[in-house]
Amino acid sequence: MASGRVVVTGGAGKAGVAVVEDLRAHGHDVVSADIAESRDPDAPSLNADLTDLGQAIEVLAGADAVVHLAAIPAPNIVPDGETFRINTMSTYNVFAAARVLGISRVVWASSETLIGLPFEREQPRYAPIDEHHPMLPEFDYALSKLVGEHMADQFVRWTGSTYVSLRISNIMTDHDYEVRFPGFWDDPTIRAWNLWGYVDARDVAQAARLALTAPIDGHEAFLVAAADTCMPRQSRELMELVYPDVPLSRPVDGHETLLSIDKARAMLGYEPGHSWRDAHAS
Helix, strand or coil: CCCCCCECCCCCCCHHHHHHHHHHHCCCEEEEEEECCCCCCCCEECCCCCCCCHHHHHHHCCCEEEEEECCCCCCCCHHHHHHHHHHHHHHHHHHHHHHHHHHCCCEECCHHHHHHHCCCCCCCEEEEEECCCCCCCHHHHHHHHHHHHHHHHHHHHCCEEEEEEEEECCCHHHHHHCCCCCHHCCCCCCHHHHHHCEEEHHHHHHHHHHHHHHCCCCCCEEEECCCCCCCCHHHHHHHEEECCCECCCCCCCEEEEEECHHHHHHHHCCCCCCCHHHHCCC
C-alpha cells in the first residue's frame, strides 16, 4: 500500500502519537483509536474499547491496514490477570476484525520482553540477542505478547494475510534522555535487565511505517531498538562486567546495541535516526 487508510490503535499513547504523526507526514489517511482521549485537541482519537469485538470491527471498517499498538503497556499497571486478559483479548479482536474485513496487512506491537526480560532468573543465551533467541516470558505481560505472536501465526494460516510483530524495546523520548538517562550511567546493573536497550518513539514510528509496505509474506517478527545502548560504557565492557558468562555470538563494536536490529535493517530498511547521545552532545 502506498498511501492508504491506516487505523492506529493506541494512537494516544507514547508510541501511538509518534506513529500517527509519522504516517500522516508520509501521506497516509490515519484514523487513531484509543480507549483514552487524545492529548492533542487538533488530532482527536476515536474512543473505543477493543476488548469488544464489535467495536474493533467498527473501528477497522474501511481500513487498508492496521497498526495495533493498544495494550496495557507494561506490567504492574493493573493486576496481572487483567493485563493478560486485556492484551490478549484486544489483540485477538483486532486480528479477527482484520480477517472479517479482509485487511491484508497487520502490524502490531509485540515486545522485547519475550526474550526473557528481566534477565534475573535466567541469563540471556547469547548476545547480541536476535529473533532466534528462545522466547522466555517471565511475567503475564510478556506472556500476553507471546500469545499474540502465536495468534498471528494462525491468522496467517487462515487468511494468507501478512502480520508483522514488532518486538519493541523500551520506548524513550527527548524528555527521558534529559531526565532519566544520567541516572543509568554510574551503575551498569540498573539497566542490565534488557541489555541496556531502548528505542526512540520516532524510530518506533519509522519501523511501523516501513512494516506496512515491506515485501513480506506470512508472519515475521522484528526486534526494534536504537542502534546503541543507553550507556556511555562500550557494549563489550558492559557484558564483561555484568554477564561475563554470556557468549558474544559475533564481534560487538563500540556502543552497538545488544538487541540486534540486523533483521529489521535487512527486511524493513529500518535505520534508527535518534540517539540519547545527540541530546547530550552539547
